[in-house]
Amino acid sequence: MSDLPYRPCAGVMILNRDGRVFVGQRLDSTLEAWQMPQGGIDPGEDALTAALREVGEETGIAPEHLTLIAEAPEELQYDLPDELIGKLWRGQWRGQRQRWFLFAYSGTDTDVNIQTAHPEFRAWKWAEPAELPAMIVPFKRDLYEAVLAAFDEPLRRHARPKP
Template identity: 40%
Template sequence: MIDADGYRPNVGIVLLNGDGRLFWARRVRRDGWQFPQGGMRSDETPLEAMYRELEEETGLAAEHVEVLATTPGWLRYRLPNRYVRRHQQPQCIGQKQVWFLLRFTGHEQHLRLDASETPEFDSWRWVDFWYPAEHVVSFKRRVYERALRQFAPLVERACRIRIEHPQRRRDSGSADIAAA
């Protein structure tokens, strides 16, 4: 499903643990790391797509997470020209995403990257809050930054921590996440 502007509807998932760290996973047979994400089916709401993608990519079910927030609208990114499939119609030029902030309430043994027949990830770890925005593939960085900026105040309250933006951290020399 691609909209009239060439964007594929998609959901992105920021999974937060109790320490304020985020789930970060490596794509199968690639060196790229990212948050779980995936396309929406035409008969799904963003929430339904999020739960389906969460289970397919991480093995987690609804009882293992708590939805804390969503972005208020679509966040878009364009694909680099080398990834645009010009022979396909309608042509997809990028993704438009609704992002979800989830609190992980399960146990780490619930995380199963092999939950689907075609796993998308082969490794995962917990990372500092701003790490993904600095290390995701370049064409997704702006969307990651925007989603994380929207979620940062909620994470600070939920985890009782202070999250300093990387630019301010570079200027002041302080840490990614400091205790409140």
């Protein structure tokens, strides 16, 4: 299976005014894992356009509530566990290679609506960035640590001072 390619994707970290990050629980998983919005890049689509599309499809958040803060300087990737290769994505991919974007969110909680046309999340919440690696499925933990490292400086710059 190591000869399978990586699925091209966009990942999105949405930072609210309190310096917390949007995470959702997938509908298709019984795990208590939480993840940030992400999804495939369609043929002919650029990564930023895909990122904004995925945010809308997964969270209902309109683009006017998002301001781009940063883009990870390089693609990040992860491999599926052996037992999932061939079962996900019709067996076409061994994992994902992702372009990650960090957005500031100017909307309110009422602007989030995970009951979209094709819902992907059963629940959502705001989480501290440092908590993200512990919240994700184990095989994506290194990826989330790399996302946090890529956005370290802008996250510190936009962090809300602790009382």
